[in-house]
Amino acid sequence: MSFFEIKGLAKSFGGLMALYDINLSIEKGEIVGLIGPNGSGKTTLFNCISNFCTPDHGQILFKGQRIDGFPTHQICKMGIARTFQIVKPLKRLTVLDNVMAGAFLHTNDEKQAREKSLSVLEFCELSHRKDMLGKDLPIADKKRMEVARALASDPELLLLDETAAGLNLKEIERMLEIVMKIRQSGITCLVVEHVLKFLMGVSDRVMCINFGQEIVTGKPQEVMSHPEVIAAYLGAEYAKGRLH
Amino acid sequence: MGREPIKYIIPGIIAVALPFVLPGYYVHMLILVLLWITLATSWNLLGGYAGQVSFGHALFFGLGAYGGGLLFYFFGISTWWGMLVGPIWAVIVAIPIGLITFRLRGPYFALAMLAVAEVARIIFNSWTSFSNGAVGIMISRTWGGNKLPYYAIILAIAGLALYVTRRLVRSKFGYYFLSIREDQDAAEALGIPSTKYKLYALIPSVFFTALAGAFYMNYMAFIQPDVVFDLTDISIMMILCVMLGGAGTQWGPALGATVYVLLAECFRTIPVIKEVHLLAFAIIIIGIIMFLPDGIVGSWDKVSRCFARPKAAAAGAAGQYEPGPEAKEGLRKPEA
Amino acid sequence: MSLLLQALVGGLLLGGIYALIAIGMTLIMGVMRIINLAHGALMVMGMYISYALFKHFGLNVYLGIFVAVPALFFVGYILQRFIIRRVTEIETVLPETQVLLTLAIGLAIIELLRTIFTSNYQTVEIPGVSDNAFYFAGISMSYAMVIGFAGALILIAGLHFFLTGTDLGRSIRATAQDSEAARYMGVNTRHVTCITFGLGSALAAAGGILLLPAYYLYPAVGNAFTLKAFIITILGGMGSTVGAITGGVLLGIVESLAATYWSMGYQDLVGLVIFLLVLVFLPGGLQTLFKRK
Numbered sequence: 001m002s003f004f005e006i007k008g009l010a011k012s013f014g015g016l017m018a019l020y021d022i023n024l025s026i027e028k029g030e031i032v033g034l035i036g037p038n039g040s041g042k043t044t045l046f047n048c049i050s051n052f053c054t055p056d057h058g059q060i061l062f063k064g065q066r067i068d069g070f071p072t073h074q075i076c077k078m079g080i081a082r083t084f085q086i087v088k089p090l091k092r093l094t095v096l097d098n099v100m101a102g103a104f105l106h107t108n109d110e111k112q113a114r115e116k117s118l119s120v121l122e123f124c125e126l127s128h129r130k131d132m133l134g135k136d137l138p139i140a141d142k143k144r145m146e147v148a149r150a151l152a153s154d155p156e157l158l159l160l161d162e163t164a165a166g167l168n169l170k171e172i173e174r175m176l177e178i179v180m181k182i183r184q185s186g187i188t189c190l191v192v193e194h195v196l197k198f199l200m201g202v203s204d205r206v207m208c209i210n211f212g213q214e215i216v217t218g219k220p221q222e223v224m225s226h227p228e229v230i231a232a233y234l235g236a237e238y239a240k241g242r243l244h
Numbered sequence: 245m246g247r248e249p250i251k252y253i254i255p256g257i258i259a260v261a262l263p264f265v266l267p268g269y270y271v272h273m274l275i276l277v278l279l280w281i282t283l284a285t286s287w288n289l290l291g292g293y294a295g296q297v298s299f300g301h302a303l304f305f306g307l308g309a310y311g312g313g314l315l316f317y318f319f320g321i322s323t324w325w326g327m328l329v330g331p332i333w334a335v336i337v338a339i340p341i342g343l344i345t346f347r348l349r350g351p352y353f354a355l356a357m358l359a360v361a362e363v364a365r366i367i368f369n370s371w372t373s374f375s376n377g378a379v380g381i382m383i384s385r386t387w388g389g390n391k392l393p394y395y396a397i398i399l400a401i402a403g404l405a406l407y408v409t410r411r412l413v414r415s416k417f418g419y420y421f422l423s424i425r426e427d428q429d430a431a432e433a434l435g436i437p438s439t440k441y442k443l444y445a446l447i448p449s450v451f452f453t454a455l456a457g458a459f460y461m462n463y464m465a466f467i468q469p470d471v472v473f474d475l476t477d478i479s480i481m482m483i484l485c486v487m488l489g490g491a492g493t494q495w496g497p498a499l500g501a502t503v504y505v506l507l508a509e510c511f512r513t514i515p516v517i518k519e520v521h522l523l524a525f526a527i528i529i530i531g532i533i534m535f536l537p538d539g540i541v542g543s544w545d546k547v548s549r550c551f552a553r554p555k556a557a558a559a560g561a562a563g564q565y566e567p568g569p570e571a572k573e574g575l576r577k578p579e580a
Numbered sequence: 581m582s583l584l585l586q587a588l589v590g591g592l593l594l595g596g597i598y599a600l601i602a603i604g605m606t607l608i609m610g611v612m613r614i615i616n617l618a619h620g621a622l623m624v625m626g627m628y629i630s631y632a633l634f635k636h637f638g639l640n641v642y643l644g645i646f647v648a649v650p651a652l653f654f655v656g657y658i659l660q661r662f663i664i665r666r667v668t669e670i671e672t673v674l675p676e677t678q679v680l681l682t683l684a685i686g687l688a689i690i691e692l693l694r695t696i697f698t699s700n701y702q703t704v705e706i707p708g709v710s711d712n713a714f715y716f717a718g719i720s721m722s723y724a725m726v727i728g729f730a731g732a733l734i735l736i737a738g739l740h741f742f743l744t745g746t747d748l749g750r751s752i753r754a755t756a757q758d759s760e761a762a763r764y765m766g767v768n769t770r771h772v773t774c775i776t777f778g779l780g781s782a783l784a785a786a787g788g789i790l791l792l793p794a795y796y797l798y799p800a801v802g803n804a805f806t807l808k809a810f811i812i813t814i815l816g817g818m819g820s821t822v823g824a825i826t827g828g829v830l831l832g833i834v835e836s837l838a839a840t841y842w843s844m845g846y847q848d849l850v851g852l853v854i855f856l857l858v859l860v861f862l863p864g865g866l867q868t869l870f871k872r873k
Contacts, residue, residue: 050433076435084433090426092492101423104416105435113416134426153435297676299683344860351615351679355810356859359852366849476687483680523691529684533667533677 002061003028003188004157009058009068011041011048011212018044019212022058026157031179031189033203033220035196037232041212042192043085046161050075050082062157077105081155083146085162085192089134095145096121096130102152117152124148124178140171147178151187158182160191164198176201200224208232263395271391275463277505278398279456283478284485284497285405286452291483292491293413294445295425296346300357302478303364304450307334308457309472310368313381323383326458334454335447342446346439349428358475365473380468383461394463401459402498405452410494412448421445425492476522484525487532490539499540582718587840588833593725595832596825600732601787601805602812603739603824604780610818611756611776614664615679618686619784620806621693624799626652626785627792628693634704641704642727645789649782656781659685660774686806694799702797710793728790735786739779740821752776784809804848811855815862 002025009022019041026032036042048055051072060068067075081102090098099117100110107113121127124144129137137145143163150158160179164172172195179202183189193199199206200220207217210232216223223229263271283305291297311333312326345356368375375381387393412418420441423431428438461467472478481504489500507528511521536543605619629651630644639647667681704710709727713720743749754762755772763769788805795801812831816823831854838850 072432073437088430102434351676354676526684526688
């Protein structure tokens with residue numbers, strides 16, 4: 001029994017098939033990357049997992065239990081947290097309060113939640129921002145706050161949706177360090193990314209999808225040099241001359 | 245925590261002593277102020293903190309009032325029992341309504357509540373055998389012209405409403421309400437069951453609104469559907485109070501309510517303006533929306549934050565705490 | 581049977597005029613995404629202008645349209661330009677502020693009208709029209725309603741051609757679909773939104789005046805019409821001309837049936853209940869019934 005498994009997932013919007021027969025299994029402690037050109041269905045997949053949309057077919061299993069169709073908040077309670085591609089800070093709350101909103105998941109005590117939040121902020125190197133309002137943060141900090149908030153809910157599986165997008169090199173490096181720390185603390189991650197430097201540095205395995213279908217899954221190097229993957233990103237012409 | 249009660253002792257003493265030194269008319273004004281403080285504070289729980297703006301809270305005020313009224317009308321029981329029955333049956337009615345309307349977002353929720361309140365008004369007006377119709381229900385006042393006991397009761401109610409608000413806001417409930425308000429989807433992704441918590445905000449909000457209604461029945465000794473279920477004079481004015489003072493703040497609604505009652509009284513006593521008092525209030529609402537959208541207390545924070553030392557966004561966020569040394573430094577040091 | 585037919589026909593005629601009134605709201609909602617609770621008030625303002633002209637100058641209300649409608653266009657334009665637009669750009673604690681704003685504007689307008697004209701019910705007499713009716717197959721149709729219905733159809737058709745055939749109309753539709761993209765394409769969306777609000781108000785006024793010979797006029801009647809326009813807008817789907825007509829006719833017929841078979845007093849109740857049902861079960865309008873996946 002896999003830690004997390006997606007079987008035969010399909011989702012269409014109107015006439016458009018966003019996902020078709022997606023299969024993926026993730027072992028505990030892994031970091032799996034998910035890549036694909038824009039519009040390939042990556043965010044739809046995340047949305048299906050966290051039930052912001054309901055899959056048409058297929059199953060999603062977490063620790064052996066089916067979770068597809070469960071309400072979003074319940075999925076979080078069961079141990080799956082996510083960040084959003086377009087960050088969703090709680091704008092008029094402070095950073096600390098943002099994170100506390102996540103921390104309250106497993107406690108009713110304000111002090112406990114605060115302690116947990118402060119330590120998560122420390123972990124994500126955001127302690128110096130804790131009193132700033134969510135809307136006043138620069139983008140890199142907003143992204144880290146998203147991660148911190150998700151971490152505060154004590155997930156076993158963390159879905160990271162393009163956390164490196166829009167960040168400069170230094171910020172990407174910092175984010176990378178944080179994700180490695182997250183893995184070290186025992187949390188499994190599924191990471192959607194465009195920024196290859198980030199993805200390659202972080203993933204144990206990578207799955208590439210295009211037009212809602214899986215192209216290939218395997219070790220990062222294998223996937224990146226797979227001709228179909230190259231074709232998907234750069235066009236068939238390029239695939240003929242291999243790009244390293 | 246130990247310093248808090250002291251802050252309230254002096255105002256508390258004043259509040260208790262006032263009715264003994266002031267003539268009856270002023271006590272009546274104070275009672276109205278406290279009534280509206282209760283209404284504004286209860287609306288604020290659902291609308292200001294949880295972000296579920298209802299244009300139909302008059303529904304609960306009316307149900308509270310008629311709770312007692314109907315007991316008297318059908319069974320001859322004292323309307324004081326309405327103080328118990330009113331809030332309870334209002335909450336019972338509110339829950340299924342909430343479960344249905346909470347599926348609607350933003351303005352549609354607001355308008356759905358408006359519609360429900362109007363439906364109630366029409367029903368109470370037309371179904372004469374149920375509610376005695378548009379004529380209303382009249383009782384004789386328990387304490388005649390003596391206002392002191394009424395003052396004590398509404399003071400206790402307002403105080404309780406403010407206290408409950410404070411306790412809720414500073415707890416997990418408060419954080420969850422605000423999260424739902426700011427971004428419901430993000431809140432759900434953090435494990436917050438939004439419908440459940442909207443109900444948790446709805447229930448005390450309805451309870452106190454209805455309790456105020458039940459008090460109204462006992463104090464005014466006369467209610468009519470067109471008064472207690474009124475859209476403009478109750479539902480909208482509740483919102484005016486909260487907006488004027490500052491939605492999502494502890495004291496904003498109370499401040500707004502005080503200003504509102506005083507203004508309304510001024511308008512009432514100046515002959516020319518009396519005719520157009522609704523027009524005046526409409527213009528005030530427009531003015532607040534255009535120029536002071538966060539209300540007096542809400543904008544106060546903005547102003548004081550510019551001058552004071554970096555504090556947590558005091559009244560706008562849940563919880564208050566002392567910022568650590570890093571916070572003060574972090575906001576002054578240039579970016580690394 | 582003829583009672584039913586009478587109710588249906590009456591409802592149809594009424595519904596056509598309702599559609600004209602609602603089409604302004606649906607346009608405003610489609611283009612600016614704001615819920616205009618002042619719609620009924622603007623309509624009543626137009627009606628009062630026409631009424632005042634009739635009262636003091638004996639001007640036939642059908643001619644009064646030509647004064648009131650441009651006047652309301654102007655009023656609507658100004659409202660959007662200086663008040664409503666300002667608010668849509670502010671981020672505040674309450675997200676429903678726009679709705680509250682239009683509600684307050686509506687309240688202000690109605691109170692203003694009440695101050696000037698009092699709450700007394702007014703009627704408008706048009707000799708030869710107000711008391712006459714067509715008789716056909718056992719059904720009577722008052723002249724006023726038929727003229728109103730015809731006028732409404734003409735104006736709705738005119739609007740349709742305006743929106744599809746003129747540049748300005750196309751700009752309006754573009755802004756409705758995607759205001760940012762429209763701006764990139766050189767559409768002056770600021771101007772467009774003001775025009776739209778003016779147009780919406782003007783159409784509402786026209787509808788109201790067409791209804792005037794057959795209705796009682798009093799300030800608060802605006803609120804009832806705001807609700808009707810809103811129901812029709814939601815029923816018909818926002819921003820849809822055809823939807824407004826369908827919704828309008830549907831509402832007209834339902835109201836007429838309710839008044840005939842139930843009681844006059846419960847008319848408003850029917851409207852409110854329909855409104856709630858539609859909101860809760862058909863958020864996308866009647867179309868959702870047909871578009872089931």
